Amino acid sequence: MAKAVGLTAVAAGWGHSVQPIQDYMRRECTQYFDTVEDFANFLLSPPSAL
Template sequence: YEGFPELLERFKDAGGIITVVSHSECDHILKHYEQKCNVSPDLIFGWEEEAERRKPSPYPVREILRTFALKENETLMVDDLKPGIVMAKSCCVPCAAAGWAHQIPVIQQYMKAHADFYFPAVKDLADFVFV
């Protein structure tokens, strides 16, 4: 998505922590980051995890909080679909919908109704993060 690699790079340069919780395999995620970004995630939870530790399980979020000694309000989970929102909410972590990812009305409606923040464009997320 246009502007997303730059957002990640800027966030990382500012001292931010980037983690990925995905239904993709870790090597696929790393390859994608290598091709598109100049940063790598600090931690990845991919499909290789045991089923009960995959999204939308709270396990990845709890491990991220523990690993980086973060409080819930020091994080923002960004996702484009319901499982990510469910996962974040189960851990009381603020969540933002990546509205730029889907133009399907039922998905947009769910994300607007259930995410703490809805960002129609990458720029909107960047403006929020870098207030």
């Protein structure tokens, strides 16, 4: 739903290792994070210039 209305959707991939789910989430989400550290870096990084 987020993608359909133009919102950023992120996936937390560190909770499972089911390949079809990972593939789907990588395809459908704006960002996919393999680790908590990667997600934290994304959240704490300065916003991109428009």
